[in-house]
Amino acid sequence: MKKLFKYFRGYRVQCVLGPLFKLLEASFELLVPLVVAEIIDTGIKTQDRVYILQMCALMVALGVIGLICSVTAQYFAARAAVGFTKKLRHALFEKIQGLSFSQLDKLGTATVITRMTSDANQVQTGVNLTLRLLLRSPFVVLGAMAMAFIIDVRSALIFAVAIPVLSVIVFGIMLISIPLYKKVQTHLDGVTQTTRENLTGARVIRAFALENSQIDTFRQKNDLLTKVQRFVGKISALMNPLTYAVINAAIVWLIHTGAIQVYTGVLSAGQVVALYNYMSQILIELIKFASLIISITKSVACAKRISDVLSIQEQTECTAGQMPQDTDIEFKNVSLRYPGAGDNTLTGISFKALKGQTVGIIGGTGSGKTSLVNLIPAFYKATAGQILIGGKDISEIGIDTLRQNVAVVPQNSVLFSGTIRENMLWGNPGATDEQIYKAIDTAQASDIILAKHDGLDSIIEQNGRNLSGGQRQRLTIARALVKNAPFLILDDSSSALDFATDAKLRAALGRLDSKPTAFIVSQRASSIKNADIIIVLDDGRAVGIGTHQQLLDSCEVYREIYQSQYKKEGKPQ
Numbered sequence: 001m002k003k004l005f006k007y008f009r010g011y012r013v014q015c016v017l018g019p020l021f022k023l024l025e026a027s028f029e030l031l032v033p034l035v036v037a038e039i040i041d042t043g044i045k046t047q048d049r050v051y052i053l054q055m056c057a058l059m060v061a062l063g064v065i066g067l068i069c070s071v072t073a074q075y076f077a078a079r080a081a082v083g084f085t086k087k088l089r090h091a092l093f094e095k096i097q098g099l100s101f102s103q104l105d106k107l108g109t110a111t112v113i114t115r116m117t118s119d120a121n122q123v124q125t126g127v128n129l130t131l132r133l134l135l136r137s138p139f140v141v142l143g144a145m146a147m148a149f150i151i152d153v154r155s156a157l158i159f160a161v162a163i164p165v166l167s168v169i170v171f172g173i174m175l176i177s178i179p180l181y182k183k184v185q186t187h188l189d190g191v192t193q194t195t196r197e198n199l200t201g202a203r204v205i206r207a208f209a210l211e212n213s214q215i216d217t218f219r220q221k222n223d224l225l226t227k228v229q230r231f232v233g234k235i236s237a238l239m240n241p242l243t244y245a246v247i248n249a250a251i252v253w254l255i256h257t258g259a260i261q262v263y264t265g266v267l268s269a270g271q272v273v274a275l276y277n278y279m280s281q282i283l284i285e286l287i288k289f290a291s292l293i294i295s296i297t298k299s300v301a302c303a304k305r306i307s308d309v310l311s312i313q314e315q316t317e318c319t320a321g322q323m324p325q326d327t328d329i330e331f332k333n334v335s336l337r338y339p340g341a342g343d344n345t346l347t348g349i350s351f352k353a354l355k356g357q358t359v360g361i362i363g364g365t366g367s368g369k370t371s372l373v374n375l376i377p378a379f380y381k382a383t384a385g386q387i388l389i390g391g392k393d394i395s396e397i398g399i400d401t402l403r404q405n406v407a408v409v410p411q412n413s414v415l416f417s418g419t420i421r422e423n424m425l426w427g428n429p430g431a432t433d434e435q436i437y438k439a440i441d442t443a444q445a446s447d448i449i450l451a452k453h454d455g456l457d458s459i460i461e462q463n464g465r466n467l468s469g470g471q472r473q474r475l476t477i478a479r480a481l482v483k484n485a486p487f488l489i490l491d492d493s494s495s496a497l498d499f500a501t502d503a504k505l506r507a508a509l510g511r512l513d514s515k516p517t518a519f520i521v522s523q524r525a526s527s528i529k530n531a532d533i534i535i536v537l538d539d540g541r542a543v544g545i546g547t548h549q550q551l552l553d554s555c556e557v558y559r560e561i562y563q564s565q566y567k568k569e570g571k572p573q
């Protein structure tokens with residue numbers, strides 16, 4: 001939690017002025033009962049209308065000054081809260097961008113989204129309320145008690161008894177509520193995750209007619225969230241009736257004591273009214289303070305969740321380093337095990353690819369194809385063995401340098417909202433239109449541009465919703481080609497393309513002037529059979545490495561894949 005305080009830098013003046021002006025407003029409020037007492041004891045008692053009007057004018061002046069102080073305090077508090085949250089969100093987003101794939105997998109998308117949105121908003125509200133009210137309520141309570149002692153010590157002892165009792169109630173409920181609000185946010189993550197999955201996979205859910213099943217799943221998680229919220233709400237709801245009971249008992253005691261004091265001449269009627277007003281102020285402030293504590297409790301729980309993300313130790317990575325001139329890449333007995341997994345995903349992978357060669361990777365579902373290529377840009381770190389580029393371990397090259405030299409087309413074709421040109425410039429911001437058109441032509445995507453009225457300035461909706469699956473794949477390939485990197489990874493990126501377009505794409509890639517070292521992951525034997533090296537994976541192990549013909553002769557797994565596909569396609573073996 002303490003780590004979050006650094007984000008108040010630049011807003012320290014506002015953090016001081018906000019509470020200060022609120023305390024000034026509270027000071028003027030504490031003077032009002034004394035003015036009322038003077039009106040009763042002097043003005044009304046002596047029928048001095050001029051004096052009454054003067055005191056009323058003084059009360060109006062105190063109210064106006066208090067309002068100005070309150071508005072000023074709100075301005076400074078809001079500015080500090082918004083500025084703090086802006087910095088916090090930026091730091092959180094930057095932190096998330098620096099986390100490894102393993103750490104992001106562990107956190108979960110739903111949790112990250114909740115902490116960036118709901119949690120951050122709750123923290124902003126908490127900071128605003130803290131700066132405005134956290135000092136004001138205790139100040140008014142203690143100030144009212146001090147004024148009561150000035151008026152009459154005997155009557156003020158009632159305040160001295162009531163305030164500690166109220167404090168125990170308020171802080172006791174707060175201590176019970178804090179852990180429960182953490183549970184609420186955890187269950188909120190579950191509801192967010194279910195909602196996100198249903199929105200993302202709406203078509204799949206409807207295709208399988210599972211709407212009712214998903215509604216039941218959502219209802220269960222939502223009911224669990226509601227149950228926890230109700231439980232913590234019941235505990236929090238105890239605060240108002242308990243505080244009202246204590247205060248009203250104190251008021252009855254005060255009036256009884258005050259009446260006796262007036263009868264004996266120790267106190268005047270105005271002083272009793274002033275004491276009553278101070279007790280009422282204490283009641284109002286403690287109710288406000290109770291509500292404030294509930295809000296701050298929620299904010300503290302949310303801040304703790306954000307702090308937990310910011311406290312995650314990023315995996316040590318070399319961010320600076322030079323890429324070797326020789327871009328041969330070699331895997332030496334490489335293994336990979338994901339955090340929390342019971343067994344290796346990859347085991348003992350060894351091969352070498354020379355600069356400009358094409359490496360085909362094939363195997364059954366879950367054999368580790370994507371895991372293997374994800375090791376090249378260091379999305380995941382090998383748990384054993386070495387990956388060398390030009391004889392240099394990739395951990396010594398530097399993560400930024402490494403990824404600048406690797407162009408990746410992932411399994412899921414991801415395009416961002418904006419124009420086609422903006423998407424194409426992701427890997428190479430300085431690329432010219434000529435370079436973009438050349439990459440688009442190589443990716444067999446020229447027809448997409450020709451069909452658009454605005455060409456490269458045509459708008460792509462979020463996730464490329466206004467494009468077909470094949471169009472998205474071709475544009476993501478084009479985006480990678482614009483980067484013009486020495487390593488090109490195509491992770492099953494032609495699965496939505498027909499065989500003719502796939503063949504044209506592979507032929508065009510072979511004619512690239514840059515001659516990148518290409519890694520092609522595919523389920524189709526036809527997509528990788530012309531590769532210089534083919535790696536056949538089975539249950540995370542390389543069961544065959546060689547050319548197409550060599551594997552047909554020596555690798556049973558590859559032969560089965562090839563023959564099953566070519567029989568299906570009606571082609572000769």
